[in-house]
Amino acid sequence: MIALLSMIIPVAAGWLLTYVFWRSPANVFSTLLRLSVGIGIGIGLSSCVFFLMMVAWGPGRLTALGADLALLLLSVVAAWVARSKATVSSAESTSGFAPEESEAPLAGKLFLGALILSLIGLAVLCYRMPHGAWDGWAIWNMRARFLFRGAAHWRDAFSPLLSWSHPDYPLLVPATITRSWFHSGAETVAAPILLAVLFFAALQGTMVGALSLTRGEGDGYLAGLALLGTPLLVLSAASQYADVPLALYLLLTAVALLLYEQSDGAQPGLLILAGLTAGLSAWTKNEGILFSACVVVSWVGMRMKGARTNAVELAWFVGGCIPVAAVVALFKLTLAPPNDLLAGLHWQTLADRLFDISRYGAIAVWLFRAVLFYAGIAALLWLVSARGLQENVFRRTAVVVPAGALVLLACGYIAAYLVSPHEVSWHVRTSAPRLLLQLWPAVVLTVFAATRSWDHIDETTPVGKRAVHYRARQRRSV
Amino acid sequence: MRSTDRQSQETEAKQRAAAVLFGTIALASAVVVLAAGLLHPRFDKPGLVGSYEERITRAAVALPPHGVIGYVSDDQRGNRFETPRSMRRYYLAQYALAPRILDNSVDHDLVLGNFTSESVDMSPYLKQGLEVKRKFGGGLVVFRRAGE
Numbered sequence: 001m002i003a004l005l006s007m008i009i010p011v012a013a014g015w016l017l018t019y020v021f022w023r024s025p026a027n028v029f030s031t032l033l034r035l036s037v038g039i040g041i042g043i044g045l046s047s048c049v050f051f052l053m054m055v056a057w058g059p060g061r062l063t064a065l066g067a068d069l070a071l072l073l074l075s076v077v078a079a080w081v082a083r084s085k086a087t088v089s090s091a092e093s094t095s096g097f098a099p100e101e102s103e104a105p106l107a108g109k110l111f112l113g114a115l116i117l118s119l120i121g122l123a124v125l126c127y128r129m130p131h132g133a134w135d136g137w138a139i140w141n142m143r144a145r146f147l148f149r150g151a152a153h154w155r156d157a158f159s160p161l162l163s164w165s166h167p168d169y170p171l172l173v174p175a176t177i178t179r180s181w182f183h184s185g186a187e188t189v190a191a192p193i194l195l196a197v198l199f200f201a202a203l204q205g206t207m208v209g210a211l212s213l214t215r216g217e218g219d220g221y222l223a224g225l226a227l228l229g230t231p232l233l234v235l236s237a238a239s240q241y242a243d244v245p246l247a248l249y250l251l252l253t254a255v256a257l258l259l260y261e262q263s264d265g266a267q268p269g270l271l272i273l274a275g276l277t278a279g280l281s282a283w284t285k286n287e288g289i290l291f292s293a294c295v296v297v298s299w300v301g302m303r304m305k306g307a308r309t310n311a312v313e314l315a316w317f318v319g320g321c322i323p324v325a326a327v328v329a330l331f332k333l334t335l336a337p338p339n340d341l342l343a344g345l346h347w348q349t350l351a352d353r354l355f356d357i358s359r360y361g362a363i364a365v366w367l368f369r370a371v372l373f374y375a376g377i378a379a380l381l382w383l384v385s386a387r388g389l390q391e392n393v394f395r396r397t398a399v400v401v402p403a404g405a406l407v408l409l410a411c412g413y414i415a416a417y418l419v420s421p422h423e424v425s426w427h428v429r430t431s432a433p434r435l436l437l438q439l440w441p442a443v444v445l446t447v448f449a450a451t452r453s454w455d456h457i458d459e460t461t462p463v464g465k466r467a468v469h470y471r472a473r474q475r476r477s478v
Numbered sequence: 479m480r481s482t483d484r485q486s487q488e489t490e491a492k493q494r495a496a497a498v499l500f501g502t503i504a505l506a507s508a509v510v511v512l513a514a515g516l517l518h519p520r521f522d523k524p525g526l527v528g529s530y531e532e533r534i535t536r537a538a539v540a541l542p543p544h545g546v547i548g549y550v551s552d553d554q555r556g557n558r559f560e561t562p563r564s565m566r567r568y569y570l571a572q573y574a575l576a577p578r579i580l581d582n583s584v585d586h587d588l589v590l591g592n593f594t595s596e597s598v599d600m601s602p603y604l605k606q607g608l609e610v611k612r613k614f615g616g617g618l619v620v621f622r623r624a625g626e
Binding site: 106107109110113114117118120121122124128129132134137138141142145146149150151154156157159161162164165218221222225226228229230231234235238317375376378382383386454 | 496499581
């Protein structure tokens, strides 16, 4: 119960902060999305503040309480200031968010059914693995134990002797669990389980809420079904892996860009939100650092809006990213040991690995096998085939920037496998399905955002051609 | 008018087809997850990590509250783990004994012996300058460096 209460303050703070970044029409989907974003940024920021206070005063119950109060105060003040400074009229600022009127009773019912079944499955798995699966307890929960039990010796968590547990990984998940334990006054498996369930729920809520707002209810439920159609997502949540929180932050970044586009550029706060969530991805796992860099590179490479507009928008994004990036930098520079993939990497070794053709083959084989975990890919391909891409898709920031960043990130993963000091088949086999999971929600969102609506027929696609032929035949027979 | 109606019907049909496709995949996935949770032997039984932890933490009374402690087991060769199981036993011991750091080596003043059974021959470790400080049963031993 106290574990639940310990999450309420950060989520409430996150909820308030969403009003700083985003004005929206009041409906069920914007409420759902606001709550989901609140979970993501509230929990993420509370872990940042807790970490900073821990560095200053050491871990403890007062530190946890102080961090929560500081964040709550900050968010109340920020929401108050944002409210008083709001100059754009509500009608103007939210004009782009009107959802398409599309009744989706079947998709909605199927989504509800699949969600209930998935939650039952998640509950059963959490019961059977209360400490999570291997990486859950061996990395994230163990790090939380060091922070909670360590007292003055909490920095032992980052000893190079624990290199097998990746002590260089950022602290969003362990710091949140530790904060919850300090509130409870004891270690309890409820804290990591609750955290995993919250991130899982936020992932669903973000996907359904964002696409229902911007593309219509039908697309929202379909995209939610695409997520639920990935057993690995529920398994990873129950395993208490940080890949699910990371997937949420990648998705939130893409969502913020989509909402910004829908507002016709009237809400630059959404770009700050995109930067903030990208920063939080970097505070979750090392892959998030690469993702943030990929977003910037993708943005710089984008040429459709003109250099000045691009630069201004990028500046908003980077401005949102900087506070959390500073926390990550503090952690990396003062506490974290060298990364196991990069430590001891010499030019000769690098060249040897890069020119070893067998590594490419092993990576291709195991990546292909990892892709087979995602049955939803086939459904997405069908969707693209049936609806076609929008005409202006390659001129849209909300599609090009996330898509470019995700492709660059995937290339980064392949590069990491190529130079990995570990046996490459083992490395790819054991990690690739989870790495793809990090990208998957943002990929689903981007595909839905890039395709046309159902009532538009693109005559260039095979399905479109058949539809036009069918219509013509019907017309003749009439 | 008819054309508009037909177009609307086509759109609805496509939406239904999409809902059925995505819904089937999602429901199948949910059933797989549920079955995995209920049936799959790979997953831990309730409290498995917890019961292992109870065994290991009995040794905590003979160990300092923090610092580096050595680790040795009979299911590894030198400091190399022979099987994923032996690696798992070491990781679980570290998980249980945090914030102490378990170094997979005997070159320490205190060494945790995490053996697979009570009857394991400990003479190889005694020859490396260790002596038994305390036995906890079930193959769990704390060694100390002889003469310390």
